[in-house]
Amino acid sequence: MLNTTWQALLEATRALHRDVPALSDFCDFPDPVTARACDAKHDPLCDAMLGQTALPTLPALQVFHQSAMAAARSAQWRDTYRDTAFGETLHAHFGSFEVVGRDTVLGAEGMRSFLVYQAPGFHYPMHHHPAEEIYLVLAGWGEFHLQGQPSRRLEAGETALHPENAPHALTTHDAPLVAYVVWKGDVEKKPVWTETDPPI
Numbered sequence: 001m002l003n004t005t006w007q008a009l010l011e012a013t014r015a016l017h018r019d020v021p022a023l024s025d026f027c028d029f030p031d032p033v034t035a036r037a038c039d040a041k042h043d044p045l046c047d048a049m050l051g052q053t054a055l056p057t058l059p060a061l062q063v064f065h066q067s068a069m070a071a072a073r074s075a076q077w078r079d080t081y082r083d084t085a086f087g088e089t090l091h092a093h094f095g096s097f098e099v100v101g102r103d104t105v106l107g108a109e110g111m112r113s114f115l116v117y118q119a120p121g122f123h124y125p126m127h128h129h130p131a132e133e134i135y136l137v138l139a140g141w142g143e144f145h146l147q148g149q150p151s152r153r154l155e156a157g158e159t160a161l162h163p164e165n166a167p168h169a170l171t172t173h174d175a176p177l178v179a180y181v182v183w184k185g186d187v188e189k190k191p192v193w194t195e196t197d198p199p200i
């Protein structure tokens with residue numbers, strides 16, 4: 001049984017996938033989504049994100065953005081790279097929690113999605129994973145890098161598609177970035193650092 005905060009986030013997420021063509025085109029929204037037990041895990045990046053009250057978003061993204069912010073304190077913030085040499089540095093500037101998928105109360109198969117926050121002035125080095133990925137910027141902006149392509153500055157409402165195992169990176173400058181990220185395909189394997197951009 002979902003509480004009202006996560007029920008609202010589920011409805012907002014389903015609506016976001018329905019209304020944003022890039023998400024609708026990327027994959028079907030999972031059905032069913034089943035309430036699961038998932039302990040909250042706090043991260044200081046959650047506080048940093050919630051402190052960014054002046055970050056503008058787009059009207060079309062507002063309900064989802066607000067619903068995700070409301071759920072952030074009861075979410076299980078992730079430790080994806082904590083056991084790597086660059087992990088502590090990364091997690092001092094980048095945090096995420098799962099919205100729909102495996103490590104979240106909104107349990108589903110076949111797709112995983114995440115709310116991510118990156119502090120200003122940080123370079124998240126080149127990494128890759130077998131899952132295909134799409135970023136939808138919710139607020140702030142970032143410079144997105146995909147190996148072999150020119151870097152792109154993306155703001156609220158814009159998307160970046162990362163094919164399976166394609167190295168990609170993300171740089172923030174004078175603003176933080178809040179984004180919604182969706183994985184499809186091989187969603188179980190963790191990302192790894194790409195040797196061409198060693199993080200240490």
Ligand SMILES: [Fe+2]
Nearest residue numbers: 133162168191
């Ligand atoms: Fe990625």
